[in-house]
Amino acid sequence: MVVRLMLLKPISQCSKCLDFLPRRPWPQVFPALAWRGHLLTGFHRPPTDMALELDDGGLVDAYKAAYPELGLSELARLLRALEATFPEYFLEFRNPLCTAYSLRWSDRLGQTIQALLQTQLSFQTWVDDKKLGPRDLSPLLALPEISEFLPYTEALARLPISKVEGVRALELGVELFLLGRPLNDLLPSTDSPSLYLRRLEQWRRPRTSENDEAWRTDVAQWPWPAQVQGQWQRFGDQAGLEIKIRTTSADDLKKKLERLNSIGETWSCKS
Amino acid sequence: MQELVAKFEHVYIDQTAVGSSLARRLRELFPDDRVSVVEAPPLAAGELSAREFSRSKRLLYVTPFKGKFFKRCPGSRPGLSCCNYFVLNWGLQCDMNCSYCYLQSFINTPMLTIYSNLDDALNELREIGEAGLKAQALRVGTGETVDSLSLDPLTLYSQTLIEFFRDYPAWTLEFKTKSNKVDQFLNSPHAGNVVVSWSVNPQHIVEREEHGTASLSERLEAAHKCVGHGYRLAFHIDPMIWHPEWRENYGALVDEIAARFTPEQLPYMSVGALRFQPEQRAMMRERFGLNSYVTQAETFSGRDGKLRYDAAVRQEMFQFVLQRFHAHNPAWRLFMCMESPETWLKVAGTSPFKQPHMHDLFDPKVVRAAEAT
Known part of the structure; x- marks a missing residue:
């Protein structure tokens, strides 16, 4: 023993x-x-x-x-x-x-840790609660001075946001800040993460967003047949129409598809 | 040469590469205090920080390569219309510094590696020839993971490769470069199957995004020299980078190429738009900030997982370049690199596989035969 x-x-x-x-x-x-x-x-x-x-x-x-x-x-x-x-x-x-x-x-991990340690405890706690890893924090390494960005990290930590949304919001926030957006503009003014992210994405891609919005507005006014919904949607690098058809018979479907031909012509004219 | 030697802080030669012709040559070119023989890589591999990645361009490491040199172009993916381009990688990393460089997405070695065993690469090619492909129209490029020519005054690999390809007249050897370093092989006897190609962009983009490369005019001058020695040329307008004056600048680029060269001198050209792996974004952001057109780009996830411009934007850019070239001369032959069948249909009206004048570049039989070896 x-x-x-x-x-x-x-x-x-x-x-x-x-x-x-x-x-x-x-x-x-x-x-x-x-x-x-x-x-x-x-x-x-x-x-x-x-x-x-x-x-x-x-x-x-x-x-x-x-x-x-x-x-x-x-x-x-x-x-x-x-x-x-x-x-x-x-x-x-x-x-x-x-x-x-x-x-x-690694040197990279060391830099990430140094950056993280410069943020507030509330943000650090948020990082751990969401189980963020070093790669999720890589946007911080692009900041010349983290101290200037602290109001953003503090606000982000208070937002009821998922990990995926939070990581994306951090990246967008850093990029928009580096692109010259005033920090006050970037702070969330809504508790809805999806609305907040949509705003950030629009600011990050202004030309494409404006173009997509113009199409969205236009498409909404096209002469859609009854019980046919058409929307301008983005699918990754492609944008186009998403069409939902409600139909109860083969005949009805045929008529709706014929009516959709005119939509196709409208689209061709505008492209 | 002195400028090239001065670029590198140190040369590390693996002890198994000491007897190679490359090692002997580098020991002649570099002062002794900047050359070391090592038993193992002197710096550990792993995920590199931005500063380690930048420094890796100033450290040379010479070692034999134990993997396969010859591969299908790594950009080819299901869902894209890809040409029959194969690559022979004799090194890893680049001494130049383009903001969009895809090497930023995966290099984990903190040194610029040059493989000392080019003979093994040539043996691989011999085996492919002996497997029945000697008469097939293989197109083999050496500029995928390293610039084909920017370090060639150090390695002189161009001379060895040109000589080898003389025995394979049906094959095409393509050098792809952003340098103007051609003098070292101009007088090499060749079989007319060597294409010297340049990635080109308007000078405005060269200055903003292609740091440490030859200027556009230097590249075009080097191309002229090659024509004078019977080499075929190609230009790759890739990546096209959207910026507010893109029409004016790419228009001027097209006009200059069309004024200085003929379609006969340039049997093909390619166009491609900015595209990169998502994991590359962090490195680009840290190294170039958001002042670069590349890091500022509005990108979306494409079907191959890469971040790309909106498809309509790409199509507009490609159509602009194609129409501008064809307005000069309808004989100009251009193809799109790493693009979807939909883009081909919208821009060219048909798939490359259905265009007879593209057949030699897009012959799927060649790809299948080569991949089967």
């Missing part, structure tokens, strides 16, 4: 330098954990609580065991805390820690 002595240490005697603001509180049933006198978990426990000092073994393994999952923002803050606390060992921790969380350290 192997007996391992576990050292308990008052939290008041532990450093909180490695507090990376984890999103989930450490479960009350477990003691806080520490490594070489630095708290790894339970950062909000009272100073009189005890922390379990782990064996002087693998720090990366300890993190992965304590935090099986970390969002990109949490990992970014953790890396920042580790670098500040253990500058001489940081390079040894960095790559294995990233690997433990299914990331591969």
Whole structure:
């Protein structure tokens, strides 16, 4: 039988330098954990609580065991805390820690993390809640100064938006900002993500949007047969008619298709 | 040559490539303190940052290639009307810096790689010939993953390839370049089956988007030199880039080409519009900001997954160029690159497979036979 002595240490005697603001509180049933006198978990426990000092073994393994999952923002803050606390060992921790969380350290990842750390905590939390990855944040790397863009990231984090919509809104916001749109214009003025995104897309593609809108208006006024709906729609790089026909007999269908010939002629004249 | 040598900070030669003619030549051209023999790639591959991608153009890495050199053009996809173009890749990356370059979408090696084993590439071609394709009209280009000629004064691969293709007169060797580096092969004896082609754009676009390339007039001058030595030419007006003065600028480009060359000198030309993989967008944005016509472009997802201009915009641009050329001379032969059958119908009135004068470029039998080897 192997007996391992576990050292308990008052939290008041532990450093909180490695507090990376984890999103989930450490479960009350477990003691806080520490490594070489630095708290790894339970950062909000009272100073009189005890922390379990782990064996002087693998720090990366300890993190992965304590935090099986970390969002990109949490990992970014953790890396920042580790670098500040253990500058001489940081390079040894960095790559294995990233690997433990299914990331591969690279110059690009480093730049993404630096950019993310310049944003507000609310945006960082949003990134983790939506499970955004490094590629989703690539638009931030195009900004010469992230601080100028912070009102946008703050507003985006408040919008009730899906991950896919949010990633697209971030990209459009950055591009429109770089194209010279005033930031105030870009801030959402509606709680409807789809309306908001549509506005951003229209601003990002003004010529095509204007052209599509002109066709949409025109097509709505064409002499559509009864129970036939025609709309100008965009399908990727192609735009054209989408036609729905309601018909109850072969004869009726034939008549409607004949009537649609005149629509075809109208379309030909306008093309 | 000095300008070309000065472009590179360092040359790394893999130890397995030390005995190659390329390695020997580079050691003669570069000072010793800028050449190292290495046992493994000196920089790790992986997703590159924008600065790593830019720096990769200044580091040369010479190593043998272990994969297949000869492939169908990677742009061909189901749903597109594609020509019978094949590629022979003797390197990866480019020393020039076009904003729209598709290498930005996939290169993960932080160095410009040149393969030292061109002989293996030629052996592959020999096997294809021996498999019954020697008499087929294969068109083989070397400018897909690397510019065919911008580094040729260093490698002199053009001379080796021209000599090889003399034994395969039915095949066409096509160099595709944005440089004006042709002097090193002009006097090479050839079988009349070498096409020297240039990607061209109006000078306004060259200055805005094709950084580090030869000017339009330098490319056209180089083309004239090639004509004088019996080489055939081609121009690829690709990618056409929409900008407010596009009609004026592309019109002037067409007029200049039509004034300086004849359809007999240019057996074919291609046009293509801006298109790129979605994953390329981030790299372009970081490297060129939103000041580029390319990053500003209004694009949509095409059926091949690439981002493209609206189909009607592309059709208008293609029709403009085709009609402008045919107004000069109906004998000009142009085809569209990586376009859908619908675009072909709207612009040319018919598919390329049904046009007799396009048959040699769009013969599906050639593609099937080559892919079967």
